[in-house]
Amino acid sequence: xxxxxxxxxxxxxxxxxxxxxxxxxxxxxxxxxxxxxxxxxxxxxxxxxxxxxxxxxxxxxxxxxxxxxxxxxxxxxxxxxxxxxxxxxxxxxxxxxxxxxxxxxxxxxxxxxxxxxxxxxxxxxxxxxxxxxxxxxxxxxxxxxxxxxxxxxxxxxxxxxxxxxxxxxxxxxxxxxxxxxxxxxxxxxxxxxxxxxxxxxx
Numbered sequence: 553x554x555x556x557x558x559x560x561x562x563x564x565x566x567x568x569x570x571x572x573x574x575x576x577x578x579x580x581x582x583x584x585x586x587x588x589x590x591x592x593x594x595x596x597x598x599x600x601x602x603x604x605x606x607x608x609x610x611x612x613x614x615x616x617x618x619x620x621x622x623x624x625x626x627x628x629x630x631x632x633x634x635x636x637x638x639x640x641x642x643x644x645x646x647x648x649x650x651x652x653x654x655x656x657x658x659x660x661x662x663x664x665x666x667x668x669x670x671x672x673x674x675x676x677x678x679x680x681x682x683x684x685x686x687x688x689x690x691x692x693x694x695x696x697x698x699x700x701x702x703x704x705x706x707x708x709x710x711x712x713x714x715x716x717x718x719x720x721x722x723x724x725x726x727x728x729x730x731x732x733x734x735x736x737x738x739x740x741x742x743x744x745x746x747x748x749x750x751x752x753x754x
Contacts, residue, residue, distance in 0.1 A: 555659035555749040556652060556675060560667035561682030562711050563704070564693035566727040566734070570682050571663050573738040580655040584664035584672065587647040591640060592617050598643055605635065648675070659749040668712050668720055677752070680741065681721035684728045686714065 561567045571581050592599045594615040602617065603610055606625060612618045626633040652662060652675065661680075667673050684692075686708065693704045718724060725737050 553653055554655060554657075555745065555752050556677050557659060557661050557745060558667050558673050558676035558679040559661045559663045559682065560665060560673075560679065560717065560721075561727075562684075562689050562714065562717070563665070563707050564689035564691075564696065565682040565684045566692070567663060567665070567682050569734065570680075570725060570727065570738060571661055573735060574661055574742060577742050578657055579742070580657040580660040582648060582651040582655065582660060582662045584644070584648060584662070584666075584670075587651065588640065588644050591643040591647055598639055601639055602636070606632075648672075659745050665711070668717060673720070678722040678745075678748070679720065680723045680725060681717050682727050683714070683718065683721075683724050684726070688728050 559567060559571055571583075575581050590596075592602065599611075599617060602622070606622070610618055610621055610625075622636075626636055648662070652660065662672070662676055664670065664672050667676075667679065673679055689708055690701060690704050693699060693707070694701060697704075699707075723741065725734070725741065727734055
């Protein structure tokens with residue numbers, strides 16, 4: 553397996569803008585959110601188990617999981633939340649491991665908003681933090697998701713502390729200085745990661 557760079561950051565930090573630019577260089581992007589959706593697609597054993605547990609009305613008319621309905625259940629029922637985590641976490645981990653092993657680019661990114669909170673940073677050789685001040689997170693998320701300030705602040709407070717992320721990351725990309733700066737930083741880091749990948753033992 554080649555060099556794996558973890559990519560994380562708080563809500564509204566611009567992780568997708570960063571990963572899109574690395575992807576433009578031909579770098580494989582493995583996304584924890586996509587892996588978590590894959591394991592509950594129609595036909596997957598996990599979706600059948602969820603339907604058996606919570607009833608057929610947890611599915612939408614097209615057979616896909618009704619995520620909003622499931623969220624309501626697990627937020628109000630801690631036992632249901634633990635059951636769901638016990639079912640999905642091992643499956644998501646397997647899917648992530650499979651995707652990382654299948655990567656063919658010089659190095660790859662593993663994108664996870666909860667990289668440190670979930671312990672998934674142990675899968676990575678290095679971690680790149682996309683970092684912005686809290687005020688920028690709030691403004692961007694309110695504009696993007698049409699949420700009010702209180703909702704956004706509540707989400708931020710549930711995520712890892714910004715200072716903790718900064719302490720644990722190997723590299724930090726400050727994403728509050730415009731697109732030209734961001735593009736230049738991505739190009740610089742890309743060259744750096746290529747050099748690290750070339751020296752990593754096979």
